[in-house]
Amino acid sequence: MNNTSQQRRHIDAILSYSGRQALGKHYSPHELIGRSWQRCLNEYGLDPSQPRPARIVTHQILREHQDSVDEFLNVARAGVEQLYTQIAGLGYVLLLSDYRGITVQFLGSKNDDERLHRAGLYLGADWSEQYAGTCAVGTCIQEQQALTCHRVDHFDSSHIGLTCTAAPIKDPSGQLLAVLDISALDSSRTPDSQNFALHLTQLYARLIEDAYFLRRYRHSLIFKCDQSRELVQVNGQCLFALNEDGEVLAANTAGRSLLSQCHIIDLPTVSLPTLLECQWRDIVSINYESKDGIRAFRLSGTQQTLFGMLIEPATNVPYQPQLSQILATQEESVFQLDGLSADDPAMRKTISLAKRLRHRDMNLLILGDTGTGKEVLAQAIHDSSHRAQKPYIAVNCAAIPESLIESELFGYAPGTFTGGRAKGAKGLIQQASGGTLFLDEIGDMPLHLQTRLLRVLAEGQVMPLGALQAVDVDVRVLAATHCNLAQLIKEGRFREDLFYRLNGATLNLPTLKARADKPYLIQMLLKKINPVVRLRADAMSALLAHEWPGNIRQLVNTLTFADAICETDEISIQHLPEEFFIHQNGLVEPFIPLHPITTTYVNCQESSTDDSEQQFLLNLLRQQRWNISAVAKQLGVSRPTIYRRMTKHQIVQPKNR
Numbered sequence: 193m194n195n196t197s198q199q200r201r202h203i204d205a206i207l208s209y210s211g212r213q214a215l216g217k218h219y220s221p222h223e224l225i226g227r228s229w230q231r232c233l234n235e236y237g238l239d240p241s242q243p244r245p246a247r248i249v250t251h252q253i254l255r256e257h258q259d260s261v262d263e264f265l266n267v268a269r270a271g272v273e274q275l276y277t278q279i280a281g282l283g284y285v286l287l288l289s290d291y292r293g294i295t296v297q298f299l300g301s302k303n304d305d306e307r308l309h310r311a312g313l314y315l316g317a318d319w320s321e322q323y324a325g326t327c328a329v330g331t332c333i334q335e336q337q338a339l340t341c342h343r344v345d346h347f348d349s350s351h352i353g354l355t356c357t358a359a360p361i362k363d364p365s366g367q368l369l370a371v372l373d374i375s376a377l378d379s380s381r382t383p384d385s386q387n388f389a390l391h392l393t394q395l396y397a398r399l400i401e402d403a404y405f406l407r408r409y410r411h412s413l414i415f416k417c418d419q420s421r422e423l424v425q426v427n428g429q430c431l432f433a434l435n436e437d438g439e440v441l442a443a444n445t446a447g448r449s450l451l452s453q454c455h456i457i458d459l460p461t462v463s464l465p466t467l468l469e470c471q472w473r474d475i476v477s478i479n480y481e482s483k484d485g486i487r488a489f490r491l492s493g494t495q496q497t498l499f500g501m502l503i504e505p506a507t508n509v510p511y512q513p514q515l516s517q518i519l520a521t522q523e524e525s526v527f528q529l530d531g532l533s534a535d536d537p538a539m540r541k542t543i544s545l546a547k548r549l550r551h552r553d554m555n556l557l558i559l560g561d562t563g564t565g566k567e568v569l570a571q572a573i574h575d576s577s578h579r580a581q582k583p584y585i586a587v588n589c590a591a592i593p594e595s596l597i598e599s600e601l602f603g604y605a606p607g608t609f610t611g612g613r614a615k616g617a618k619g620l621i622q623q624a625s626g627g628t629l630f631l632d633e634i635g636d637m638p639l640h641l642q643t644r645l646l647r648v649l650a651e652g653q654v655m656p657l658g659a660l661q662a663v664d665v666d667v668r669v670l671a672a673t674h675c676n677l678a679q680l681i682k683e684g685r686f687r688e689d690l691f692y693r694l695n696g697a698t699l700n701l702p703t704l705k706a707r708a709d710k711p712y713l714i715q716m717l718l719k720k721i722n723p724v725v726r727l728r729a730d731a732m733s734a735l736l737a738h739e740w741p742g743n744i745r746q747l748v749n750t751l752t753f754a755d756a757i758c759e760t761d762e763i764s765i766q767h768l769p770e771e772f773f774i775h776q777n778g779l780v781e782p783f784i785p786l787h788p789i790t791t792t793y794v795n796c797q798e799s800s801t802d803d804s805e806q807q808f809l810l811n812l813l814r815q816q817r818w819n820i821s822a823v824a825k826q827l828g829v830s831r832p833t834i835y836r837r838m839t840k841h842q843i844v845q846p847k848n849r
């Protein structure tokens with residue numbers, strides 16, 4: 193088809209689309225292009241049968257347009273030139289237009305000067321939709337989004353040879369500032385071939401937008417954040433300019449979309465500490481307290497972790513006087529507590545509270561899912577308190593049989609039980625006197641014992657079973673549970689008054705899945721298990737991606753397992769339990785250890801190759817007296833997995849156990 197008949201066909205397609213001509217078998221445009229065609233026909237009164245020549249504004253007018261964005265053009269230059277070097281060899285030219293569609297910067301080949309001029313791919317060209325009809329620049333201005341306008345997407349039939357891709361650049365207040373466009377004179381390729389061009393243009397539009405943002409707010413403190421700790425410095429997506437009180441003055445496009453996730457549209461009233469559920473000092477002290485200059489935060493009302501860094505003002509440091517005051521209130525370091533976490537927002541709050549309360553004698557309630565480290569925290573609070581030299585007694589209320597828990601806790605007087613000790617026995621509460629009593633799984637404590645415990649807490653005295661006289665005790669109680677105590681209170685299964693006695697303050701522990709410092713925990717725990725062994729990147733990625741229903745306990749077991757079956761000093765994904773393999777496509781083969789073993793319960797008909805794993809499992813089963821559920825819990829896997837593994841390793845449970 194020659195050029196003229198192509199143009200004729202295109203005019204028919206638009207007239208048919210507009211309903212001004214009978215519907216034929218014509219090209220049906222993308223919704224966004226269709227909207228633009230409608231605007232051209234109905235709002236601007238453009239006539240598709242009257243192609244318009246490219247309009248290039250005069251030098252004088254061009255100068256006025258350029259002057260109005262002079263500062264921006266200076267910042268954009270480097271990005272524009274870099275993008276052009278990447279696309280020039282592919283036959284593209286580059287246009288940067290202002291928000292009115294006038295091309296204020298142009299980069300293209302001199303060889304095609306005349307053709308480019310005729311097509312409007314030229315400095316000073318007017319690509320507003322109102323004049324040029326549907327086109328990448330003009331439609332991007334109207335729709336405020338990146339798009340490709342490929343060949344017959346153009347309204348004006350004189351442009352149907354072109355392929356153009358454009359992306360918007362916003363100013364720090366969110367207003368359209370400019371449009372970055374790359375165009376080619378001839379493109380016989382399909383629209384899909386422009387996907388790469390679209391991504392590249394969007395990427396450079398963002399780079400230029402961010403460079404301009406940083407330039408405009410160079411005198412302010414800038415908070416830059418990203419969902420990845422590794423990428424925040426080189427490619428932090430969100431930028432926030434802050435005043436000296438931590439209020440957000442401006443944000444880039446990604447920053448504004450983050451704010452809109454939290455339903456915030458009114459910028460100057462947003463406080464960044466509120467948005468990140470933290471103190472202002474947590475933000476301003478990043479560069480002074482964090483080793484890598486990055487700190488983890490949680491986005492308010494979500495489970496989303498953001499890693500943030502600060503870019504300090506180039507001159508005229510507005511927050512400095514306040515900063516010195518803030519840093520003067522630096523939190524003391526308490527190694528027992530600091531070591532529990534590297535950088536996690538929830539742990540930061542918990543540890544900070546624990547530090548402030550550690551020397552107080554108030555009772556504390558530690559809440560968290562199973563295996564999140566409630567007991568470890570309790571021990572650390574005791575070890576860092578003024579009671580550290582006194583006893584620390586831990587009691588698991590769910591593990592002691594109900595018939596024994598009373599005597600275990602409160603002790604008994606001589607002669608109370610037949611078969612009891614002649615001198616009676618001191619209960620655990622009395623043993624903890626002067627120190628700390630940790631009551632784990634407090635939600636499982638029977639109601640009548642809750643009443644007795646309440647008396648101990650209220651009166652500072654314990655009455656052993658069968659005794660006539662109460663004994664004075666001075667005990668600080670740290671209680672923990674994974675239960676919802678409010679719910680238990682509602683159901684009448686937990687005493688409300690005891691709850692208030694125990695809950696001098698609440699310390700919350702996050703799940704392992706939600707923790708931002710998983711890499712630290714993994715490395716720290718592995719070092720404890722085996723200081724020599726090292727994790728390969730594939731294993732680390734699998735561990736980081738895991739759900740961890742059993743939390744840190746499951747992580748400890750997983751690492752212990754991997755260490756046991758790994759025969760070199762490197763753990764890779766094959767050494768992790770079955771749950772970590774990608775079964776479906778067989779990408780990863782399970783572990784195959786080397787040394788054969790023989791045991792009473794193993795049918796060694798053939799020499800097994802999975803012997804280390806077999807030995808590990810066998811040892812665990814023996815330790816747990818063949819309680820499959822207990823082994824499954826310890827390894828953080830399901831019972832069927834244990835049975836499958838037993839079958840695989842031909843481990844047979846002894847009949848007479």
Ligand SMILES: Nc1ncnc2c1ncn2[C@@H]1O[C@H](COP(=O)(O)OP(=O)(O)OP(=O)(O)O)[C@@H](O)[C@H]1O
Pocket residue numbers: 531532533560561562563564565566567568569632672674717744745748
């Ligand atoms: N910060 C930590 N550093 C090292 N090990 C930890 C840490 N937190 C937890 N662990 C380990 O994780 C396991 C579970 O911890 P812990 O018993 O304190 O959890 P828990 O919340 O009390 O569990 P449960 O609710 O089942 O009683 C233990 O092996 C403990 O040593």
